[in-house]
Amino acid sequence: MDEMKAAPAVKLDTLSDVNDLGRPWRYEENGLTVTRLSPWSAPGCHPTGCGLKIYTNSDGKVVNVEGDENHPVTQGRLCVRCLTLMDYMYNPARITYPMKRDPKYRGQDDKWERCTWDEAARIIKENYDRITKQYGRESCVVFVGTGREGGTFNPYGSVMLGTPNYCYTQSGYACYIPRLAASSYILGAAYPEIDFAAALPKRFDDPAYELPQCLIVWGKMPLASNGDGLFGHAIIDMMRRGTRLITVDPRMNWLSSRADVALRLRAGTDAALGMAMLNIIINEELYDKQYVDYWCYGFDELKARINDPEKGMTPEKAAQICNLKVEDIYRATRLYAQAKPASISWGLAIDQKANGMQAGQCILDLMAITGNVDVPGGNVLGDATTGLNEVGFGFEKGVGDLANKMIGLDQYPAYCNLIMNAHADLMLKALETGEPYPIKFGFYAGNNLMSCTSAEPKRWHDAIVKSLDFCFTIDTFMNASAQASCDVFLPLAASAERDGTTFTHYGASMGIKGFSQKATTTGEAKTDIEACYYLGNKLHPEWWEEYANSDEFIDHLRLSRKYKFRDVAKEVYVQDPVTYRKNECGKLRGDGKVGFNTPTGRIELYSTIFQQFNDDPLPYYEEPQYSPLNTPELLKDYPLVLTTGARPYAFFHSENRQVPYCRELNPDPIVEINPKTAQKYGITNGQWVRISNQFGECVEKAKITQIVDEKTVHAQHAWWFPEEEPSEPHLYGNWRSNINNLVPNFHFGKLGFGAPFKCLLCKIEPVAENYDTDMQLVWNKFKREDQ
Amino acid sequence: MATQYGLLIDYEYCSGCQSCEVTCKESHGYPVGKWGIKVLEDGPWEIEDGSGVFNYNFIPTPTDLCDLCADRTKTGKEPLCVHHCLANVITYGPTSELIEKMQTKNKQALWAPQFKPIESKGEFVPTKKSNSDGLDEKKVVIEENDDWSTAAHRRSDDDHFEFGLVE
Numbered sequence: 001m002d003e004m005k006a007a008p009a010v011k012l013d014t015l016s017d018v019n020d021l022g023r024p025w026r027y028e029e030n031g032l033t034v035t036r037l038s039p040w041s042a043p044g045c046h047p048t049g050c051g052l053k054i055y056t057n058s059d060g061k062v063v064n065v066e067g068d069e070n071h072p073v074t075q076g077r078l079c080v081r082c083l084t085l086m087d088y089m090y091n092p093a094r095i096t097y098p099m100k101r102d103p104k105y106r107g108q109d110d111k112w113e114r115c116t117w118d119e120a121a122r123i124i125k126e127n128y129d130r131i132t133k134q135y136g137r138e139s140c141v142v143f144v145g146t147g148r149e150g151g152t153f154n155p156y157g158s159v160m161l162g163t164p165n166y167c168y169t170q171s172g173y174a175c176y177i178p179r180l181a182a183s184s185y186i187l188g189a190a191y192p193e194i195d196f197a198a199a200l201p202k203r204f205d206d207p208a209y210e211l212p213q214c215l216i217v218w219g220k221m222p223l224a225s226n227g228d229g230l231f232g233h234a235i236i237d238m239m240r241r242g243t244r245l246i247t248v249d250p251r252m253n254w255l256s257s258r259a260d261v262a263l264r265l266r267a268g269t270d271a272a273l274g275m276a277m278l279n280i281i282i283n284e285e286l287y288d289k290q291y292v293d294y295w296c297y298g299f300d301e302l303k304a305r306i307n308d309p310e311k312g313m314t315p316e317k318a319a320q321i322c323n324l325k326v327e328d329i330y331r332a333t334r335l336y337a338q339a340k341p342a343s344i345s346w347g348l349a350i351d352q353k354a355n356g357m358q359a360g361q362c363i364l365d366l367m368a369i370t371g372n373v374d375v376p377g378g379n380v381l382g383d384a385t386t387g388l389n390e391v392g393f394g395f396e397k398g399v400g401d402l403a404n405k406m407i408g409l410d411q412y413p414a415y416c417n418l419i420m421n422a423h424a425d426l427m428l429k430a431l432e433t434g435e436p437y438p439i440k441f442g443f444y445a446g447n448n449l450m451s452c453t454s455a456e457p458k459r460w461h462d463a464i465v466k467s468l469d470f471c472f473t474i475d476t477f478m479n480a481s482a483q484a485s486c487d488v489f490l491p492l493a494a495s496a497e498r499d500g501t502t503f504t505h506y507g508a509s510m511g512i513k514g515f516s517q518k519a520t521t522t523g524e525a526k527t528d529i530e531a532c533y534y535l536g537n538k539l540h541p542e543w544w545e546e547y548a549n550s551d552e553f554i555d556h557l558r559l560s561r562k563y564k565f566r567d568v569a570k571e572v573y574v575q576d577p578v579t580y581r582k583n584e585c586g587k588l589r590g591d592g593k594v595g596f597n598t599p600t601g602r603i604e605l606y607s608t609i610f611q612q613f614n615d616d617p618l619p620y621y622e623e624p625q626y627s628p629l630n631t632p633e634l635l636k637d638y639p640l641v642l643t644t645g646a647r648p649y650a651f652f653h654s655e656n657r658q659v660p661y662c663r664e665l666n667p668d669p670i671v672e673i674n675p676k677t678a679q680k681y682g683i684t685n686g687q688w689v690r691i692s693n694q695f696g697e698c699v700e701k702a703k704i705t706q707i708v709d710e711k712t713v714h715a716q717h718a719w720w721f722p723e724e725e726p727s728e729p730h731l732y733g734n735w736r737s738n739i740n741n742l743v744p745n746f747h748f749g750k751l752g753f754g755a756p757f758k759c760l761l762c763k764i765e766p767v768a769e770n771y772d773t774d775m776q777l778v779w780n781k782f783k784r785e786d787q
Numbered sequence: 788m789a790t791q792y793g794l795l796i797d798y799e800y801c802s803g804c805q806s807c808e809v810t811c812k813e814s815h816g817y818p819v820g821k822w823g824i825k826v827l828e829d830g831p832w833e834i835e836d837g838s839g840v841f842n843y844n845f846i847p848t849p850t851d852l853c854d855l856c857a858d859r860t861k862t863g864k865e866p867l868c869v870h871h872c873l874a875n876v877i878t879y880g881p882t883s884e885l886i887e888k889m890q891t892k893n894k895q896a897l898w899a900p901q902f903k904p905i906e907s908k909g910e911f912v913p914t915k916k917s918n919s920d921g922l923d924e925k926k927v928v929i930e931e932n933d934d935w936s937t938a939a940h941r942r943s944d945d946d947h948f949e950f951g952l953v954e
Binding site (some may be wrong): 012013017077086223264660661662705742775776779 | 800804838841862
């Protein structure tokens with residue numbers, strides 16, 4: 001990026017002519033100070049960086065939050081999680097000063113004591129020095145989740161603790177990274193995002209833009225999730241302009257109800273559908289022959305594979321596997337292949353199965369052979385200079401040769417090397433067994449893995465509590481994980497209290513660079529950048545000498561020292577420069593040559609890298625480990641397909657449950673059951689239901705709805721109850737409605753990726769108990785002082 | 788009537804995000820259990836069995852606590868539900884203009900809300916002093932009634948026994 005200049009706003013037609021378009025990053029209005037910023041976390045969210053206007057009074061306190069119409073993509077629109085930002089920041093349960101607790105009282109809420117940052121840092125340092133002296137720095141682990149800035153904040157591991165074991169704790173890293181890996185290996189670019197004109201100055205009306213005629217939304221509900229920085233409602237902006245939809249989802253979600261073809265496949269069978277679509281496009285010669293000829297490697301092998309009588313896939317066979325009508329597969333495929341341009345928005349469902357790398361491979365192949373890669377309105381890429389934010393940052397300095405000790409690196413290099421993370425499942429094993437070496441020191445970088453991220457959460461709980469001599473967290477609220485296992489709690493700043501950046505797609509695609517300068521501060525809360533700078537200086541001052549202050553750390557970490565944060569932050573939203581067809585002008589490769597950033601220089605339909613990692617270079621289909629076709633013997637006990645984790649608007653994973661206005665939208669954990677299925681098992685609407693399988697059980701509240709078919713139930717994830725008893729063993733009711741009790745670890749694919757969060761078996765039965773949330777209690781406990 | 792204002796809802800594209808509900812509660816201070824606008828959900832239900840085509844509509848519906856953001860609209864700005872709607876499906880304006888916009892596409896609904904409709908009628912103010920105003924006093928001469936009988940009985944029917952007052 002050469003120039004950092006504020007993106008021009010594009011006014012919505014519903015916005016009044018009296019508005020704040022053209023305002024500077026900070027201004028005064030009616031005695032209040034208004035700060036425009038581009039939030040990330042906390043509360044957690046994807047790096048979408050929606051435009052915010054934060055109104056503060058003369059005491060510096062936030063009194064109003066509105067959407068900023070100057071943001072070229074969000075245009076003033078905001079979801080409930082930012083609309084309730086004040087209720088989050090000024091929630092009576094929020095923790096805004098450091099706390100300590102004697103490790104012998106872990107799990108006891110009344111044993112926390114307030115302390116200073118300096119005392120907290122002294123305790124952390126004493127334990128760090130003692131433990132690393134005995135066990136080495138590799139005995140430290142950083143637990144991370146999704147959506148907080150800490151979730152991808154590599155320096156916490158590399159130059160704060162000096163450990164190779166930065167670890168996203170979801171089995172098989174079953175979120176985003178499998179797609180990123182497939183894309184990096186096959187396409188040579190981090191992430192092909194749909195082109196919603198985010199970085200074009202005139203957006204959809206920009207002369208460089210073409211509207212996709214067809215968009216496949218595959219295993220994704222971006223309207224609620226805004227996954228990876230795709231502002232989901234941009235899809236509605238595109239639908240209004242004429243884009244036709246195809247959806248691939250077991251649920252009849254709202255987007256599916258607007259689709260030309262809604263492929264309601266059996267959960268976990270995506271790779272079969274993908275191969276069948278490739279089959280139709282190749283055999284009906286609907287592919288872009290010239291594009292394939294110029295830019296793709298291994299087309300003949302792919303053609304042979306999809307027509308192979310054993311490993312191949314006909315549409316008819318896929319229809320049987322996926323439980324779809326074969327004519328719907330034909331209809332959808334022809335629509336996608338004949339639309340120019342066309343695009344595919346692929347989602348989390350791809351990651352949440354062992355066979356997900358192959359599903360992802362099929363989807364990338366579909367984009368490639370139809371000639372829709374990096375063209376206007378297709379799936380667009382970042383250039384050779386973009387990566388995934390700060391992956392690898394500080395490793396050379398802080399980790400060095402210790403990197404070789406990263407848990408899982410030997411067995412799963414395709415995973416660990418790519419994302420510089422310890423392998424989640426093998427970390428669990430290390431915590432349980434001390435093999436290959438003991439894990440003794442832990443840090444949650446804004447992560448509540450026991451409520452949300454981890455499969456078999458009680459197993460993780462027991463392993464962490466048993467293995468770690470010392471553990472601390474940085475967070476905004478007490479949660480089950482911290483309550484059970486932490487000895488120091490550090491207060492984390494919320495989004496409006498933060499100096500920092502938000503790069504959509506973690507910087508991996510052509511999007512928007514958002515900047516925030518704090519509108520206010522609360523208590524003693526620090527941002528991830530400030531906390532890392534502060535603790536890094538305490539634990540390893542020798543690695544931090546190059547920064548005079550935390551701003552210089554931002555300059556290095558986020559801006560590669562090409563810009564000064566304070567200089568560019570006043571622009572608030574900056575669009576990346578847009579170049580389409582970068583493969584034609586050498587912008588995708590480090591060597592500047594024409595082609596793609598892969599070993600063959602082409603999009604590898606036959607993946608030489610998969611082959612190097614001893615996986616099949618071509619797509620293949622495998623059933624989910626537990627499924628009606630794979631384990632019919634289990635059906636007498638567990639007759640239903642279980643899929644989990646569809647996102648509601650009210651919550652970001654385990655967050656926002658103590659925000660009354662969010663909780664009111666979704667007071668109880670919901671399991672969706674088809675009316676006929678509910679009748680069969682004697683379940684009425686609103687009744688509590690026990691969901692169980694061979695791995696565990698939980699209770700959720702029935703919503704009787706045709707959103708799922710008769711063979712499938714969908715259960716919400718990440719439930720805990722911040723209004724309930726905090727101490728062990730109740731731990732905020734953490735185990736009662738935790739659907740991850742039913743999800744096993746160690747069920748990933750050959751390269752180490754994937755976990756069956758969305759494709760398991762279960763049974764359901766009504767229970768007599770009523771666990772309905774008392775919203776009056778939630779309101780009284782968590783409303784703001786002034787409410 | 789003064790110029791009537793309303794909300795035009797393009798419910799073809801309402802995704803049910805409920806930003807309208809929450810921004811309204813935040814700005815008006817409506818507690819848990821009270822709303823100024825509420826998103827009603829209809830579906831999904833299959834239109835013809837086996838067709839795979841479903842009815843699934845969300846319809847934002849102003850309540851009796853919707854004041855069309857009076858404090859805000861008087862400064863010339865649009866209501867907050869309009870400002871924050873993620874799908875951009877709510878338009879504010881005089882209903883005379885919104886009707887024209889409504890005619891440009893289907894699947895729209897037009898609301899002209901009334902804030903606190905009972906209270907908006909105002910306190911009861913009597914407008915007449917007496918219902919006997921204008922009656923000629925001389926015509927009002929009341930004498931005793933010797934022929935009283937139970938009013939429930941038909942007087943002219945000889946087959947009926949008549950009760951009089953018990954003396």
